Amino acid sequence: xxxTATEKKVRxxxxxxxxxxxxxxxxxxxxxxxxxxxxxxxxxxxxxxVYPSIVMAISVVFVITFANxxxxxxxxxxxxxxxxxxxxxxxxxxxxxxxxxxxxxxYPVYKQLSVYIGLIITNCIVMGRLEAFAMGxxxxxxxxxxxxxxxxxxIILVVVAxxxxxxxxxxxxxxxxIELKIIGxxxxxxxxxxxxxxxxxxxxxxxxxxxxxxxxxxxxxxxxQRTRNKKLVDIS
Amino acid sequence: xxxxxxxxxxxxLTAFVAVSLxxxxxxxxxxxxxxxxxxxxxxxLKAVESNLVEADEVDDLEDAEVLEVFNKxxxxxxxxxxxEVSDVVAAKIEMKKERKKPEDEQNLPLFIYDNGSEKFYIxxxxxxxxxxxxWGYIALKEDLNTVAGAAFDHKAxxxxxxxxxxxxPAFSKAFEGxxxxxxxxxxxxxxxxxxxxxxxxxxGISGATITCVGVSDMLYDGIENYLPYLEKIKSK
Numbered sequence: 001x002x003x004t005a006t007e008k009k010v011r012x013x014x015x016x017x018x019x020x021x022x023x024x025x026x027x028x029x030x031x032x033x034x035x036x037x038x039x040x041x042x043x044x045x046x047x048x049x050v051y052p053s054i055v056m057a058i059s060v061v062f063v064i065t066f067a068n069x070x071x072x073x074x075x076x077x078x079x080x081x082x083x084x085x086x087x088x089x090x091x092x093x094x095x096x097x098x099x100x101x102x103x104x105x106x107y108p109v110y111k112q113l114s115v116y117i118g119l120i121i122t123n124c125i126v127m128g129r130l131e132a133f134a135m136g137x138x139x140x141x142x143x144x145x146x147x148x149x150x151x152x153x154x155i156i157l158v159v160v161a162x163x164x165x166x167x168x169x170x171x172x173x174x175x176x177x178i179e180l181k182i183i184g185x186x187x188x189x190x191x192x193x194x195x196x197x198x199x200x201x202x203x204x205x206x207x208x209x210x211x212x213x214x215x216x217x218x219x220x221x222x223x224x225q226r227t228r229n230k231k232l233v234d235i236s
Numbered sequence: 237x238x239x240x241x242x243x244x245x246x247x248x249l250t251a252f253v254a255v256s257l258x259x260x261x262x263x264x265x266x267x268x269x270x271x272x273x274x275x276x277x278x279x280x281l282k283a284v285e286s287n288l289v290e291a292d293e294v295d296d297l298e299d300a301e302v303l304e305v306f307n308k309x310x311x312x313x314x315x316x317x318x319x320e321v322s323d324v325v326a327a328k329i330e331m332k333k334e335r336k337k338p339e340d341e342q343n344l345p346l347f348i349y350d351n352g353s354e355k356f357y358i359x360x361x362x363x364x365x366x367x368x369x370x371w372g373y374i375a376l377k378e379d380l381n382t383v384a385g386a387a388f389d390h391k392a393x394x395x396x397x398x399x400x401x402x403x404x405p406a407f408s409k410a411f412e413g414x415x416x417x418x419x420x421x422x423x424x425x426x427x428x429x430x431x432x433x434x435x436x437x438x439x440g441i442s443g444a445t446i447t448c449v450g451v452s453d454m455l456y457d458g459i460e461n462y463l464p465y466l467e468k469i470k471s472k
Contacts, residue, residue: 048395079242086249093253097260104264107271168396169403206443209396 022144026152032125033156039125044211051176053161057154063094068146071134168208282387283373289351310348318464331362363454366446368392386411398447424456
């Protein structure tokens, strides 16, 4: 027993290629919505307007990042038999924080998102990341993973909402301080006071306002993504 | 021992979560309540939007201005016989709760907006749409017959169809100038597929027939409740 094994501690870089991959993978190669097909229900429901979608995206990024961080910090303390419940408590805690903050900062948007803020708790992306990643990874990596997945989800939300609002209502960012009317005789199509901005002949497409439109747009998005990214085609 | 640890862990975690959420709620409660109050008062002012002297649109008003306009407004609470009730604050009445009470105990809020030259009586109505509750505010001119404006809201109508009662400004605008009495008899305003009698009928929204029938019923029942009081001020 002459030699004592001196454990060589390799300091992991703060932002090496591995870490960068954690952050960028969910944006494209492993997007939670278009590749893993998780969290679709909220993506269908809240994306009829851009502004609430952005608020929703920020909320999810916040919840998933901190839930990942807390779970990762507690990962060696959490008793295995109640780990799912503990994860749920952490998520519910953060979601309630978001809900209270929205009531405090922007009540109209809180009203508009209504139940969907509460339903972040059941968003499979959050729980999935906690189970699959944060339970077995160090805090810093967990934060990056949470950020990556949250943003990956948020991008899809905003892209879908952009097309739905533009073609469904002819406006962008409705409800926010910078509401823009883009195409068609936007709000007054029932009485004949055409206050059009561009393409006055355009009639708002009601289908785009309904949740099914989000399904179509996500479908087209997946199609485009797969034609450009051959890696994804080989997997399936 | 392991069970003890699990219990201990769960207890500590829930205690921490409960205490911090309660604390956060206490801190934000006041502002959140005020936000809700302003949100509701904006909805009431929407009914007199086109006659508002303070701004062109209710959304242009700052929060403080909304309260200011509201403070200048007279408000009354009526019972079903048309008598004024003095111990209830009009702005605090929730129509949904009132509707659950026995008929003779229900209270009705009435707001009177004065734009300097004319007075507007704002009535509150509440009913059922296709999926859930719908409600609204109807502003009557001084003759207590001509409608000066209307604003509707809903809990869960279909976006693009029933939800248009709120989202499409043209729908509520169509109520302006309609009359609730026909040759001295109360007829309310009917939302009808092909409105012919523009004084008592308003064009419905295609694809949202049930919501429109709901609006018609809501208006009839809602305004009818105010009739005893309206007769009373008329005869004065």
